[in-house]
Amino acid sequence: MVRVYFDRDANLDIIKDKVIAVIGYGSQGCAQAQNMRDSGLKVIIGLRPKGESWKRAKDDGFDVYTIPEAARIGDIIFMLVPDMVQPAIYREYIEPNLSEGKVLDFAHGFNIHFKQIVPPKNIDVMMVAPKSPGPRLRETYLSGFGVPALIAVYQDYSGKAKDIALAVAKALGCTRAGVIETTFKDETESDLIGEQTVLVGGLIELIKKGFEVLVECGYPPELAYFEACNEAKLIMDLIYQRGVIGMLKAVSDTAKYGGLTVGPKVIDEHVKENMRKAARDVQSGKFAQEWINEHASGEKTLRDLMKEIEEHPLEKVGAFIRRMSGLEK
Ligand code: NAD
Ligand code: MG
Numbered sequence: 001m002v003r004v005y006f007d008r009d010a011n012l013d014i015i016k017d018k019v020i021a022v023i024g025y026g027s028q029g030c031a032q033a034q035n036m037r038d039s040g041l042k043v044i045i046g047l048r049p050k051g052e053s054w055k056r057a058k059d060d061g062f063d064v065y066t067i068p069e070a071a072r073i074g075d076i077i078f079m080l081v082p083d084m085v086q087p088a089i090y091r092e093y094i095e096p097n098l099s100e101g102k103v104l105d106f107a108h109g110f111n112i113h114f115k116q117i118v119p120p121k122n123i124d125v126m127m128v129a130p131k132s133p134g135p136r137l138r139e140t141y142l143s144g145f146g147v148p149a150l151i152a153v154y155q156d157y158s159g160k161a162k163d164i165a166l167a168v169a170k171a172l173g174c175t176r177a178g179v180i181e182t183t184f185k186d187e188t189e190s191d192l193i194g195e196q197t198v199l200v201g202g203l204i205e206l207i208k209k210g211f212e213v214l215v216e217c218g219y220p221p222e223l224a225y226f227e228a229c230n231e232a233k234l235i236m237d238l239i240y241q242r243g244v245i246g247m248l249k250a251v252s253d254t255a256k257y258g259g260l261t262v263g264p265k266v267i268d269e270h271v272k273e274n275m276r277k278a279a280r281d282v283q284s285g286k287f288a289q290e291w292i293n294e295h296a297s298g299e300k301t302l303r304d305l306m307k308e309i310e311e312h313p314l315e316k317v318g319a320f321i322r323r324m325s326g327l328e329k
Helices: 027-038 053-059 067-073 086-097 134-142 161-171 184-199 201-216 221-250 253-266 269-283 286-296 300-310 313-324
Strands: 019-023 042-047 063-066 076-079 103-106 124-130 149-155 179-181
Touching: 019 027, 019 067, 027 042, 027 053, 027 124, 027 134, 027 161, 042 053, 042 067, 053 063, 063 067, 067 086, 076 086, 103 161, 124 161, 124 184, 149 161, 149 184, 161 179, 184 201, 184 269, 184 286, 201 221, 201 313, 221 253, 221 313, 269 286, 286 300
Parallel strands: 019 042, 019 076, 042 063, 076 103, 103 124, 149 179
Antiparallel strands: 124 149
């Protein structure tokens, strides 16, 4: 079993006199900055002067600086701009301001692990990766709890990098739930493999193909949508709250028997082999290079794929059902 750290394992004293510079004020930046401020830390924000986030961060009562200014003033620098934007921002604005003993913090290991950012040796490099989108991180903090997080140390110049990471996790509220120590490599690779094979990639294809088969069989798309998509949430909620066995106990015996006998024939060894291939492409760096190239050349493939999904009947009927259910206007 992995070791889990809680509030009692972390001490805010080690960072209470440090200036924390949060670069980026999006999903994570906004939530992390506010949680840390409410935990009593000195937080400033670094942004593009004409960017949309500038006003938002000001309205939220933060001292906002340009990115190089914030990086110069900050002792602990949080890289919370999108992953594909980080390398250029780092080279241009952060690196020139990284004096000895500073701390560089990430919420995802991509750029360090795949060497898109190569920090100098005389600073600490660490990660605190909350396992939720920013708004949920903020919400659970305000409710008096927190979301779990991963921490990792890539470079420990001060000899205190892990204590600093734990203190940050505490200030974010994450040690109230529990924090697991990992490595940049494991966090990055498992995150990418998980989102490709299960969470984003796997789920979309499972739902989409299930929907297509039902429609091919001649059932109305509205029915197909309920069966292949809507109810997936109800099943997932049960698994999330009670585990697979808890879910199985909650559905009918017919669903149990059909699911357990037919499921493995549908998602079969062949699918698992495809997952292994995806995992290998992440581990070898092949996927990372492909995505870096795609970003550098303007993300046309990504735009085309988004458009294709937008036009899929699943999305058309989905919009109708969501309006009907009062989920969308
Ligand atoms: P985001 O897209 O929500 O926020 C980006 C912010 O960065 C913007 O609000 C803006 O202030 C700034 N920004 C965007 N483009 C910029 C540019 N070209 N130049 C300068 N500033 C720019 O990003 P996010 O989802 O908060 O991701 C930040 C980090 O957190 C990433 O490393 C990501 O992997 C990680 N992370 C995200 C989540 C999540 O659920 N969103 C969860 C865990 C970790
Ligand atoms: Mg991910």
